[in-house]
Amino acid sequence: MRSAKDFFKPKAIGAPMPLREIPFRPARMIQFFDPSNPKMAAKIPDIAKKVDVVLGNLEDAIQVDNKIAAREGLVKIGRAVEFGDTQLWTRVNSLDSPWILDDLTQLVLEIGDKLDVIMIPKVEGPWDIHYVDQLLAQLEAKAGLEKPLLLHAILETHQGVINVEEICGASPRMQGISFGPADLAASRRMKTTRVGGGHPGYLVRTDPDPSDENAPRITAQQDPWHYTMARMVDACTAHGIFPYYGPFGDIKDVVACEDQFRASFLLGCVGAWSLHPAQIDIAKRVFSPDPEEVKWAKRVIDEMGDGSGVTMLDGKMQDDATVKQCRVMVDLAMALSEKDPELKDAYGF
Ligand code: GLV
Ligand code: MG
Numbered sequence: 001m002r003s004a005k006d007f008f009k010p011k012a013i014g015a016p017m018p019l020r021e022i023p024f025r026p027a028r029m030i031q032f033f034d035p036s037n038p039k040m041a042a043k044i045p046d047i048a049k050k051v052d053v054v055l056g057n058l059e060d061a062i063q064v065d066n067k068i069a070a071r072e073g074l075v076k077i078g079r080a081v082e083f084g085d086t087q088l089w090t091r092v093n094s095l096d097s098p099w100i101l102d103d104l105t106q107l108v109l110e111i112g113d114k115l116d117v118i119m120i121p122k123v124e125g126p127w128d129i130h131y132v133d134q135l136l137a138q139l140e141a142k143a144g145l146e147k148p149l150l151l152h153a154i155l156e157t158h159q160g161v162i163n164v165e166e167i168c169g170a171s172p173r174m175q176g177i178s179f180g181p182a183d184l185a186a187s188r189r190m191k192t193t194r195v196g197g198g199h200p201g202y203l204v205r206t207d208p209d210p211s212d213e214n215a216p217r218i219t220a221q222q223d224p225w226h227y228t229m230a231r232m233v234d235a236c237t238a239h240g241i242f243p244y245y246g247p248f249g250d251i252k253d254v255v256a257c258e259d260q261f262r263a264s265f266l267l268g269c270v271g272a273w274s275l276h277p278a279q280i281d282i283a284k285r286v287f288s289p290d291p292e293e294v295k296w297a298k299r300v301i302d303e304m305g306d307g308s309g310v311t312m313l314d315g316k317m318q319d320d321a322t323v324k325q326c327r328v329m330v331d332l333a334m335a336l337s338e339k340d341p342e343l344k345d346a347y348g349f
Contacts, residue, residue, distance in 0.1 A: 016140055119154060298326075
């Protein structure tokens with residue numbers, strides 16, 4: 001067992017001190033791009049102004065022949081672009097792939113000071129995080145980095161779901177977890193070929209009408225991802241890190257995308273992946289609390305004074321617990337409005 005006292009010591013001589021807390025930074029939309037595609041790469045400086053996070057993707061969706069070009073493209077972009085308060089993340093190849101060692105080595109040594117978070121796909125258990133944690137410490141020391149790199153795991157294997165609590169607590173570097181419905185469906189042998197969202201076959205149906213065998217029986221689609229999302233949110237929160245909805249693959253179905261993002265926001269997620277510019281505004285709208293709700297939350301907090309006791313506001317019961325709920329909303333609104341002047345006005349801060 002590793003002593004609690006050692007947990008916050010650097011894992012290599014000369015590596016930066018691990019963080020004791022992961023600061024909240026807006027990451028409502030994580031805009032994926034392919035760094036091997038020069039056309040896409042040229043748009044990054046402009047896209048970076050519109051999003052909270054740009055992520056150079058090296059893993060799935062990048063053809064085998066382009067893996068090295070993608071890594072090198074990301075190094076070039078990392079060096080050339082000033083990102084301001086927009087974060088630069090990457091998704092590296094999986095730990096069993098032939099590219100991961102060079103992905104981490106080259107990125108940390110060449111643009112480690114520009115990168116904020118490294119997303120590790122297909123994480124199965126804490127052992128995967130321990131490996132990367134040690135390797136990053138060695139590379140950080142070699143690169144002379146002053147700020148520790150953070151890690152983000154994708155929850156996309158059945159093993160990963162079983163071990164999600166331990167993954168979240170595996171290293172002080174852990175920043176968050178994203179839900180990966182495509183690989184997770186395959187790993188669990190679910191019978192869906194969709195990337196996230198509902199499925200018309202996953203439903204409940206009302207009972208037959210005993211007096212009329214032809215009476216219609218209403219059905220309602222259910223959410224096949226609810227269990228995983230809720231478990232991920234609890235695991236992340238227990239470890240002071242952040243949960244994210246991952247990809248929604250049907251780019252044209254902006255309505256269902258918004259529904260899926262919103263369901264995850266209501267459950268506790270702080271952001272989602274954006275695979276196409278059409279999803280940027282959806283994520284921004286969904287993961288920024290509604291100004292009316294923020295106004296209401298401020299009113300509850302103001303009326304409740306020290307937060308104790310019970311009162312009625314517009315016919316709704318308020319007590320210590322509702323004040324805490326309202327603080328969650330107001331704290332998030334305040335943190336987002338520091339980055340977003342339009343939101344600041346809308347919230348009246
Ligand atoms: C994301 O990587 C997924 O597999 O859904
Ligand atoms: Mg995946």
